[in-house]
Amino acid sequence: MSWVANAVAAGARHLAGATVRWLNCRPEERQRVYYANHTSHLDFVVLWSVLPRELRMRTRPVAARDYWQAGIRRRLAVNVFHAILVERRGKSEKDGSHSLGHALDDLLGAMEQGDSLIIFPEGTRGRGDQIAPFKSGIYHLWTRRPDVQFVPVYLANLNRVLPKGEVLPVPFISRVVFGPPLAPAAGRDSETRDSFLREAREALCALQTA
Amino acid sequence: MRFNIDRQMVWLVEGVVAGLIAASLVGFFLAQRARSEQAKATVANLNARIRAWWVMIGIFALALLVGRGGALLLFAFISFLALREYVSLIPTVMADHRTLFWSFFVFTPLQYWIIYRGWYGVASIMIPVYAFLFIPVRLVLSGETAGFLDRAARIHWGLMVCVYCLSYAPALLILDIPGYERQSAKLLLFLVMVAQFSDIFQYIWGKLAGRRKIAPLISPNKTWEGFLGGIACAALLGMGLWWMTPYSPWEALFMALLVGLLGFAGGLIMSSIKRDRGVKDFGSTIEGHGGILDRVDSICFSAPVFFHLTRFIFISTHGRTP
Numbered sequence: 001m002s003w004v005a006n007a008v009a010a011g012a013r014h015l016a017g018a019t020v021r022w023l024n025c026r027p028e029e030r031q032r033v034y035y036a037n038h039t040s041h042l043d044f045v046v047l048w049s050v051l052p053r054e055l056r057m058r059t060r061p062v063a064a065r066d067y068w069q070a071g072i073r074r075r076l077a078v079n080v081f082h083a084i085l086v087e088r089r090g091k092s093e094k095d096g097s098h099s100l101g102h103a104l105d106d107l108l109g110a111m112e113q114g115d116s117l118i119i120f121p122e123g124t125r126g127r128g129d130q131i132a133p134f135k136s137g138i139y140h141l142w143t144r145r146p147d148v149q150f151v152p153v154y155l156a157n158l159n160r161v162l163p164k165g166e167v168l169p170v171p172f173i174s175r176v177v178f179g180p181p182l183a184p185a186a187g188r189d190s191e192t193r194d195s196f197l198r199e200a201r202e203a204l205c206a207l208q209t210a
Numbered sequence: 211m212r213f214n215i216d217r218q219m220v221w222l223v224e225g226v227v228a229g230l231i232a233a234s235l236v237g238f239f240l241a242q243r244a245r246s247e248q249a250k251a252t253v254a255n256l257n258a259r260i261r262a263w264w265v266m267i268g269i270f271a272l273a274l275l276v277g278r279g280g281a282l283l284l285f286a287f288i289s290f291l292a293l294r295e296y297v298s299l300i301p302t303v304m305a306d307h308r309t310l311f312w313s314f315f316v317f318t319p320l321q322y323w324i325i326y327r328g329w330y331g332v333a334s335i336m337i338p339v340y341a342f343l344f345i346p347v348r349l350v351l352s353g354e355t356a357g358f359l360d361r362a363a364r365i366h367w368g369l370m371v372c373v374y375c376l377s378y379a380p381a382l383l384i385l386d387i388p389g390y391e392r393q394s395a396k397l398l399l400f401l402v403m404v405a406q407f408s409d410i411f412q413y414i415w416g417k418l419a420g421r422r423k424i425a426p427l428i429s430p431n432k433t434w435e436g437f438l439g440g441i442a443c444a445a446l447l448g449m450g451l452w453w454m455t456p457y458s459p460w461e462a463l464f465m466a467l468l469v470g471l472l473g474f475a476g477g478l479i480m481s482s483i484k485r486d487r488g489v490k491d492f493g494s495t496i497e498g499h500g501g502i503l504d505r506v507d508s509i510c511f512s513a514p515v516f517f518h519l520t521r522f523i524f525i526s527t528h529g530r531t532p
Contacts, residue, residue, distance in 0.1 A: 017294065019494065163304050170310045171290075173298040173493060 002057070005080045009049030009056065016042060016161050017173040020050045023210055024180035025151060027052050031116050032149045032181075034059070035138055037131045037204060038120035039159035041067070042169070047118055047153055048081060050176050060084055060110055061118040084110055084117075104140050111145055121200070125164055131205055134197045142182075142196060149181040150200065154207035177207045213277055213395040218454050222399060226267060233260050252417070262499055270402070274395055278383050279326060281398065285380040286322035292372040292503040292510075293318065295492040299483070300364050305354030309345055309365055317341050318373050325377055328384045337374040342366055371510050372503065378513035385517075387524045390456040400455050400462075401469060401516050404448045405508045408470040409477070411447075412440025429481040441470040456524055465519070469512040476511025480504070 036047055044061035051059055061077075065085040068077040077083040086103035107117060119141075121134040142150060157174040182203055213219075237257040244250045273284035297310060317337060324333045346362045382398045390397075416436025424434045448466020452459040480503065484490065493501025 017298075157298065160302065160304075160307075163307055166307055168308070168311050168315075170297075170307060170314060171294050173294060 005056070006053070008045070008076070008080055012042060012045045013049045015169060015171055016046045016158060017171060018046055018050050018176050019173065020176045020178075021210070022178045023207070025178050027055055027178075029054060029058075030149065031111065031114060031147070032059075032151050033116065033138075033141060033145075034118045034151050034153050034178075035121050035200065035204070036118065036153040036155050038122050038125050039155065040125065040162045040164070042158050042162050043120065043125075043155055044083070044118050045081070046158060046174065047155065047176060055116070058114065059116040059118060062086055062107060062120070104137065107137075107141060108144060111141075111148065117141075121197075126159075131201060131208075134201050136193060136197065138200060139193045139196050142200075151181050152179040152200070152204040152207060153177065154179070154204060154210070156208075177210050179203060179207045179210070213274065214392045215275075216393070219396060219399075222396070222451075222454060223271065226403075230260070230264060230267065233263070259499055266505075274399075278380075281380050281383060281395070282322050282326050285376060286319060288502060288506060289322070289373045289376050290314065290318055292376065292492075292501075292506060293368055295501045295503045296368045296372055297365075299487050299489065299492060300368070302364070303354065303357070303361065305352040306349065306361055306365065308352065309348040312344070312348060313341075313365060313369055313373075317369055321373050321377050322380075325381050325384060330381070330384060333377070333381060337369050341369050345369075375510040375514050376506060378517040379509055381513075381517055382520070385521060385525065387456050387520075390524075396454045397456070397520070400448070400451055401513060402509065403451070404444055404466045404469045405473045405512055407447050408440055408444035408466075408473050409508055410440075411443035412436045412474070415439030415443070425478060425481075428478055428485060432478070437474060441467065441474065444470040456520075461523075465516065468519070469508075469516055472512035472515055473508025476507045476509075479511065480507040 034047060036043060044063060048056060048059060048061055061081055061083045063077055063083045063085055065087055068074055068083065068085055077085065084106050086106060107119075110117065119138060121138040122132040123135040123137075124132075126132050138150075141148075154177040155174065156177070157172045160170065160172040161174060162169045180203075182200060234257075237253065237260050240253045241257060244253045269284065273280040276283075293314060297313075302310065321333065321336055324336060345366050346358075349358065349362055379398060379401055382401065383394045385394050385397070387394070387397075412432075413436070415438075416431065416433050419435040419439065420431075420433035422434045423430060424432050424437050445463050445467040448469070449459050449463035451466075452462035455462055455465075457465060480492070484492065491500025492503040499505050
């Protein structure tokens with residue numbers, strides 16, 4: 001399926017006309033968690049497609065099961081992008097905390113195999129102008145895997161290419177900005193959940209004007 | 211429809227290739243001689259531009275070789291990319307989404323398809339009349355009233371410049387000039403060459419002799435010396451190419467002068483938009499040149515007038531329509 005993946009990646013890259021910048025960060029073959037703002041269903045496809053090919057093969061997007069679970073979308077997500085489908089909080093039936101634990105196990109399991117991840121810590125798609133407060137999932141990954149780099153990625157204009165609720169895309173030129181890996185001043189151990197989530201979000205916001 | 215590749219066309223291609231080889235050689239020697247950082251940066255940009263010219267001329271020649279369909283397909287694609295650079299730069303809102311979709315995927319291909327079919331009458335009113343009426347209707351359906359007139363005007367202006375005006379350049383291919391049958395590809399080449407060489411001459415004159423700024427608030431790099439020297443050279447070039455057109459040498463001089471002046475105005479107008487939005491180029495598609503729109507703005511503003519004057523002189527006065 002890798003030729004399908006490359007074709008889809010090239011298509012998405014050209015449709016979204018993505019210009020890519022790496023700021024104080026280089027595409028390297030090491031395990032990373034790329035975390036990005038979420039404004040469009042195209043987000044993970046474009047982010048994934050602008051990575052160099054060798055990295056792409058070892059990078060798995062994390063996507064919402066309720067959107068990507070059926071038909072062609074599922075085949076694309078699972079077979080082509082090797083996405084990890086997780087329940088979203090509030091969308092699962094009764095026991096939110098139970099499914100959250102499951103989701104975290106799925107992500108950690110994928111990381112055990114050495115794969116990098118693409119995650120959207122806002123949890124849901126925003127309108128594109130502001131970045132919402134982060135959900136706590138990214139913090140749990142951060143505490144469990146101290147050896148992994150967390151790289152903020154700002155996606156601009158993708159909400160204009162395919163806004164919430166639209167099916168047909170308009171080919172705006174979009175921007176993908178990779179920022180320097182997270183290194184909070186306090187160090188990993190002494191950090192509280194809230195201060196980490198705040199710092200991670202600020203690192204992403206800082207790329208908006210870059 | 212294939213074009214007649216005649217002796218004149220071969221001369222022209224040989225001339226352009228010889229010019230490019232000369233430019234590449236000059237660029238190579240300048241790169242050896244550049245000492246200061248600023249000079250090195252200028253020469254690097256010059257060489258990037260020359261390399262991009264090789265690619266652009268190659269693509270253009272290939273499209274002409276395919277014939278009318280190839281040339282129209284190429285210009286349709288350029289319009290599409292130019293419109294994309296334009297709307298990415300100007301503010302639009304979510305409620306404009308579907309109107310923009312129509313602009314990109316219906317109006318743009320439709321305009322070029324109509325020209326391909328040779329329906330001059332429809333092509334000349336499709337965007338000024340039908341898109342003009344359609345855009346506000348589609349925007350009304352979105353239910354968003356904030357900034358309504360601004361939004362409608364922005365989208366229509368983009369279609370007019372990037373699609374309608376630009377499409378007049380390949381529309382020259384459907385002009386049926388008495389005594390110049392199956393040769394209209396040379397008229398398109400004449401327009402494109404004069405417009406592009408006018409930009410190049412202005413750039414060279416500006417770099418070599420530029421002192422007095424002509425529009426410091428809009429485009430700080432444009433000077434009176436560059437403007438006058440560039441336009442004069444472009445006019446003389448046009449006159450020197452009269453043999454490939456249906457014009458007399460003096461008519462060719464006048465047309466080339468007009469193309470140079472309108473192209474200069476087009477460059478200033480597009481610069482004003484970029485200034486207003488706080489950017490230098492519309493994009494980074496073509497190395498050294500900026501975006502597609504930065505390269506074709508002079509053609510956008512000169513092609514419609516060039517087309518209509520040519521049509522008026524050679525067809526209307528002979529009592530024929532294409």
